[in-house]
Amino acid sequence: MISDQPPRQIRRTAQSLALARRTCLLAASCLCGLITLGAASAQAAPFIGPFAPNPAPVATTVPPNGDVNPYGIVTVPNSIGSLRRGDELVSNFNNSANQQGTGTTIVEIPPAGNDGTAGDASVFAQINPNTLRGRCPGGVGLTTALAVTRTGFVIVGSLPTSDGTSATAQAGCLIVLNSRGQVLETIAGGPINGPWDMTAVDHGFFTTLYVTNVLNGTVAAGTNASTGLGNVVDDGTVVRIQLLTTPGVRPFVLDEDVIATGFPERTDPNALLVGPTGVALSRDGTLYVADTQGNRIAAIPGAPFRESPATGGGLTVSSGGELNGPLGMTLAPNGDILTANGGDGNIVETTPRGDQTDIAADGPGGAGVLFGLTVPPGFNGVYFVDDGNNTLRVLRP
Secondary structure, three states, rough: OOOOOEEEEEEHHHHHHHHHHHHHHHHHHHHHHHHHHHOOHHHHHHHOOOOOOOOOOEEEEEOOOOOEEEEEEHHHHOOOOOEOOOOOOEEEEOOOOOOOOOOOOOEEEEEOOOOOOOOOOOOEEEEOOOOOOOOOOOOOOOEEEEEOOOOOOOOOEEOOOOOHHHOOOOOHHHHHHHHOOOOOOOOOOOOOOOOEEEEEEEOOOEEHHHEEEOOOOOOOOOOOOOOEEEEEEEEEEEEEEEEOOOOOOOOEEEEEEEEEEEEEEEEEEOOEEEEEEEEEEOOOOOOOEEEEOOOOOEEEEOOOOOOOOOOOEEEEEEEEEOOOOEEEEEEEOHHHHHHEEOOEEEEEEEOOOOOOOEEEOOOOOOOOOOEEEEEEOOOOOEEEEEOOOEEEEEEEE
16 A cells, blocks of 8 residues: 655655765765776776677567567566566557557566567556656657666656657656556656656665656757758756655655756657667766767766756767767676667677777667667676567677
């Protein structure tokens, strides 16, 4: 049973803990930074180096309602409700008519995969835009922004359209579900404007979300008549949200801050929108961001505790080279940054120093087939979604 309103004492305690956490993280981040500097000379070998390229699919991501275009992926940490530890949750961005920004399903896939038959993916949640418990401007179109907590809450981004085009794209929201796939709450308004991707740091009592937003002025900027592409505006953002995730209490926002601005973004006839996408937080508190339009990896120092936003899209870790429209992002066990190229079907490993290694994850599929990716805890491999044939694949030795 979940209470609709958190008791005042819980709210006050949670807000106090959120404030205390910032202070603690500042000290911890400084210490981790010193440790990182001391160990910089002992750089690990590339994580993806031993992996076999172009793996075969292990599962379909298409549920019975026909949703396609898998975007987000996250590994379930604990068995609770309908969630099973080690399973992969995958969010679908398109409906059965392949209209972008209209997908409503999250599917759940066991580590070994499924039978591969389109339409057979097990549904964790099918979200009805007419029965949402809270505001979500435009409705439901599930993005790459996907997270699950140890306490069984699932958070997913929505950037909806009414016809699959950027002309009808609206601000959307973050949707919070329970462990049985039922919608509990939405997070909308304020700095949430086209939540495109997200990473989460689970503290148990509450969870910190880092969310990229790509709809700040992109539609209003119009389209270049000669190229057909949207005009670029440097208004993409990263928002940090502290969310109460205590069992038995309805999740609510404790704190919300814009921690980075100035990322380039635009509309696109094929990808709908292009802007800051994947995010991943390092142990020293640096938030890495996949700057898709800028074809680079950016860094936001001190992300857990910073009080003012990093401007100009943050610091550049690496640009060009093997990067080709980086989209989804995760961290390898060795601390390197893994990104999925939207331009060529490769996954690129980049060290915090900016050195690059790449591997063909879906060479035959080519451009536009990769998006979300994840490295499950203790697993020597990378799960990633393939938009080209709506499947789940695994890179491993």
